[in-house]
Amino acid sequence: MKALKINNLKKCYKNGTDALKGVDLEVDEGDFFALLGPNGAGKSTTIGIISGLVNKTSGKIQIFDQDIDLDPATAKSYIGLVPQEFNFNQFEPVQEILINQAGYYGIDRATASQRAETYLRQLELWDKRHVMARQLSGGMKRRLMIARALIHQPRLLILDEPTAGVDIEIRRSMWDFLRTINQQGTTIILTTHYLEKPRACARTLPLLITASPLNTPACANYSPSSIWKPLCSISITIIITYPSPFPAVNYASLMTRPWKLTSKTQTVLIRYSKHYLITIFRF
Amino acid sequence: MTFTEKFNAFKTILIKEYLRFIRIWIQTILPPAITTALYFVIFGNLIGSQISDIDGYRYMDYIVPGLILMAVITNAYANVVSSFYSAKFQKSIEELLVSPTPNYLILAGFVSGGVARGIIVGIVVTLVAMYFSSFEIHSFTLSLSVFVLTAILFSLAGFINAVYANSFDDITIIPTFVLTPLTYLGGIFYSIDMLPEFWQKLSLINPILYMINSFRYGLLGVSDTDIVTALFIIILFIAGLFSYALFLLNKGIGIKQ
Incomplete structure (x- = not known):
């Protein structure tokens, strides 16, 4: 296919x-x-x-x-999209960004939380889960966008x-x-x-x-x-x-x-x- | 998307919108409470004591419905216009646009956020009003209906403003030069019966007049306008604005290249 x-x-x-x-x-x-x-x-x-x-x-x-x-x-x-420019809400915590994105794909919050943890750990962002997105470094923001794109698998x-x-x-x-x-x-x-x-x-x-x-x-x-x-x-x-x-x-x-x-x-x-x-x- | 998935998507937008304005409650919830208290102290207590009763109510009591509804109108509008424009500005609206969430749910989610803020602010302002004024609710059902319908209407208006806005200036022009004058001239502080005939007739083309008077009828049982006509006008505006907002969203105007 x-x-x-x-x-x-x-x-x-x-x-x-x-x-x-x-x-x-x-x-x-x-x-x-x-x-x-x-x-x-x-x-x-x-x-x-x-x-x-x-x-x-x-x-x-x-x-x-x-x-x-x-x-x-x-x-x-x-489709999961990682755009060129940072396009998340800079004033939202990292974990919330992922959970919300999952929600837009119809995923319930409990499942979304579990997946968010999985991807944040894989991309070494778990320690930053409560940090506002604007406080992340450029590389972390890029990884956050990858995690967000993968949240609905x-x-x-x-x-x-x-x-x-x-x-x-x-x-x-x-x-x-x-x-x-x-x-x-x-x-x-x-x-x-x-x-x-x-x-x-x-x-x-x-x-x-x-x-x-x-x-x-x-x-x-x-x-x-x-x-x-x-x-x-x-x-x-x-x-x-x-x-x-x-x-x-x-x-x-x-x-x-x-x-x-x-x-x-x-x-x-x-x-x-x-x-x-x-x-x-x-x- | 299944019904459950759509419900999850809608719930997500609503929770996100709710958390957004609750997180900054000092900017969103507190100011209307303070402003309303000042209105009651200055217009109701100090100046109002010099004014005779209107339609059988003390001036202080007469202005309560208008002040509550003014807070609902400005906050419902401000919530959606600032939230949606901010999402456009930061490009975080793309999170929704790439998702399978249907456009009508995106619109419903943002509007519900505006309604939620309008209701919370309305309740806070009502509590402030109850400290200064004493009144018995004439019709709870009508009051609640007008309260919610008005919040929906101005949330939709805020959404359309945000779609067309290209700068932060653009989201303040309509509230400053259109919404505020119409609200103040919509009979918050007076009955249009007190105006000369020409201005009475002119006031009748102001849709906010119908909202304030139908809400006043719900709370106090007095109104300058026919209630059925008022409700019809509110629902007509909601249907028109919803259709137009959805059209803009479907076309991608202001959000897609």
């Missing part, structure tokens, strides 16, 4: 910005799926639409075969830049924790622009790039060679769904890298539209 299926997802903001112009994406159940790309690529918009925080312009999204338009409650109940955990502003030690322990819950069966989708750790964790590593034109500084940082250098051992196949308007050399260089291109591996999907380019590499 597919944990997530997106067909031709489009988002045009009121100011006329086309954030997404027809994204197609599929994530298998149990996958650890990393979505990479620079700021403005549309990663957070995509996640916002999946989780119900952003209205889509058009397109279809299914979470474990449940259409978010036809049965939003069921689809939402499958979602089948699909989505993390938007989960390691932003977190020191390397906590980042390492967070990756270990995520890897563990993934092994226990939770499908994970994350976005990040840190490349090193997703590479270690993720089985599927798509790349979401926006560029207009490709030689902008943001895009330069994500040139094929800088991204794929550490991944030389991986074979890829490239499918260009639309002809690129940009100099062919970008993709020519990618295709002439020393790694082997085989049909055994999956898809590299390169899409472009007038103002942006989305490139999704899967392997």
